[in-house]
Amino acid sequence: MVGSGGSTGAVHERSLGRIRDLADRVLVDLRLRLETPLHPEALRLAHVVDEIVSCLENEVNAQGVLLGVAIDREIELRADRQLLTAALANVVQNAVACSVSGAVVQIKGHVHDGRIGLEVKTRSDMLGDRDLDNASKALFRLLAKRPGTGLGLFIAEQAVEKLGSRIDIRGGRNKELVFSLSLPAA
Numbered sequence: 001m002v003g004s005g006g007s008t009g010a011v012h013e014r015s016l017g018r019i020r021d022l023a024d025r026v027l028v029d030l031r032l033r034l035e036t037p038l039h040p041e042a043l044r045l046a047h048v049v050d051e052i053v054s055c056l057e058n059e060v061n062a063q064g065v066l067l068g069v070a071i072d073r074e075i076e077l078r079a080d081r082q083l084l085t086a087a088l089a090n091v092v093q094n095a096v097a098c099s100v101s102g103a104v105v106q107i108k109g110h111v112h113d114g115r116i117g118l119e120v121k122t123r124s125d126m127l128g129d130r131d132l133d134n135a136s137k138a139l140f141r142l143l144a145k146r147p148g149t150g151l152g153l154f155i156a157e158q159a160v161e162k163l164g165s166r167i168d169i170r171g172g173r174n175k176e177l178v179f180s181l182s183l184p185a186a
Contacts, residue, residue, distance in 0.1 A: 042076060046072070049088065095121075116185050119178060120178070163183060
């Protein structure tokens with residue numbers, strides 16, 4: 001069937017999503033390279049995550065995973081919206097791409113000692129320790145057999161450094177893959 005609801009429409013939707021992602025990454029990368037000033041604003045973390053989850057809906061469905069969000073709706077921070085959104089979207093997108101079919105990608109956020117802890121956790125049997133060590137290096141692709149530029153986590157790492165954090169990536173028990181960040185609370 002041809003049209004917005006058929007397989008052709010789905011292909012176009014995925015292609016447009018990839019173009020949007022690439023354009024967003026290029027803009028964030030350009031901002032980071034030009035060292036433009038940050039534009040901090042008051043944000044609710046749950047609203048930023050909701051926006052990301054909505055944008056990744058097609059990707060999540062195509063991968064055969066579920067997203068679970070457990071973030072206190074009242075958590076606030078002051079951050080540059082574009083950098084924060086790009087960084088978190090890249091982290092969630094990588095977690096989705098690395099997940100085994102049927103996994104639940106869990107996005108959790110909490111406040112502790114004046115910092116916001118954010119964790120994105122999934123099950124993955126696709127990565128080794130070498131992959132985790134190199135994950136945020138430029139042009140390193142976590143999954144060589146999947147589309148991607150190898151820039152997502154590299155740009156995300158640079159963005160969160162500007163926001164006063166870093167991305168930690170670790171493997172855990174039972175094939176867990178965990179991305180974690182600690183951001184300054186408002």
